[in-house]
Amino acid sequence: DTGVSQDPRHKITKRGQNVTFRCDPISEHNRLYWYRQTLGQGPEFLTYFQNEAQLEKSRLLSDRFSAERPKGSFSTLEIQRTEQGDSAMYLCASSWIGGRDPDTQYFGPGTRLTVL
Amino acid sequence: SQKIEQNSEALNIQEGKTATLTCNYTNYSPAYLQWYRQDPGRGPVFLLLIRENEKEKRKERLKVTFDTTLKQSLFHITASQPADSATYLCAPVLVAGNNRKLIWGLGTSLAVNP
Numbered sequence: 001d002t003g004v005s006q007d008p009r010h011k012i013t014k015r016g017q018n019v020t021f022r023c024d025p026i027s028e029h030n031r032l033y034w035y036r037q038t039l040g041q042g043p044e045f046l047t048y049f050q051n052e053a054q055l056e057k058s059r060l061l062s063d064r065f066s067a068e069r070p071k072g073s074f075s076t077l078e079i080q081r082t083e084q085g086d087s088a089m090y091l092c093a094s095s096w097i098g099g100r101d102p103d104t105q106y107f108g109p110g111t112r113l114t115v116l
Numbered sequence: 117s118q119k120i121e122q123n124s125e126a127l128n129i130q131e132g133k134t135a136t137l138t139c140n141y142t143n144y145s146p147a148y149l150q151w152y153r154q155d156p157g158r159g160p161v162f163l164l165l166i167r168e169n170e171k172e173k174r175k176e177r178l179k180v181t182f183d184t185t186l187k188q189s190l191f192h193i194t195a196s197q198p199a200d201s202a203t204y205l206c207a208p209v210l211v212a213g214n215n216r217k218l219i220w221g222l223g224t225s226l227a228v229n230p
Contacts, residue, residue, distance in 0.1 A: 042205055110158065
């Protein structure tokens with residue numbers, strides 16, 4: 001296993017369009033997290049899953065954002081009707097809740113979104 | 117509210133010196149604390165974890181301390197190299213029963229000059 005992967009790495013879209021990102025976690029990891037990060041800021045938590053259940057969603061997340069993890073493996077993050085303020089790096093991370101350090105998160109390379 | 121403060125200014129040091137980064141937290145008591153490294157355009161990479169009952173943790177040239185009285189963690193890189201240049205993120209973890217929450221700092225940018 002080569003770690004967490006994300007696709008696409010870069011996405012440029014026009015305001016008002018919908019976009020979908022995919023994350024493939026480390027295969028044995030049962031937790032998956034989505035973050036958003038802008039320049040000079042730390043990762044901002046969006047949501048996380050344990051297996052296929054979405055356990056927490058940030059109050060900052062508008063209804064335009066939705067995430068799924070249908071079979072407890074890969075996850076998708078969809079942004080509907082994108083706005084320029086959505087431009088950011090979207091990071092996915094995974095962890096193994098059964099391990100000694102369940103909160104150590106392994107990050108993917110991120111998807112850079114630019115909304116024109 | 118829970119708050120984390122890391123060195124607000126970027127840190128510039130000379131190669132070979134020791135870099136010391138600070139992470140201060142207020143209004144909560146983390147069970148443990150993690151440090152991550154982030155390079156531009158990439159996701160954070162886990163470096164070290166220190167628990168509340170540990171005073172110090174080492175890994176190669178890295179050393180982390182955790183002072184629960186001062187509510188502070190220090191992250192040291194000894195014999196620094198230009199390849200250590202990156203942003204370093206502090207991430208304390210709150211544990212309450214079955215609930216766990218990881219809180220991210222803004223990060224400190226480190227530049228090691230040759």
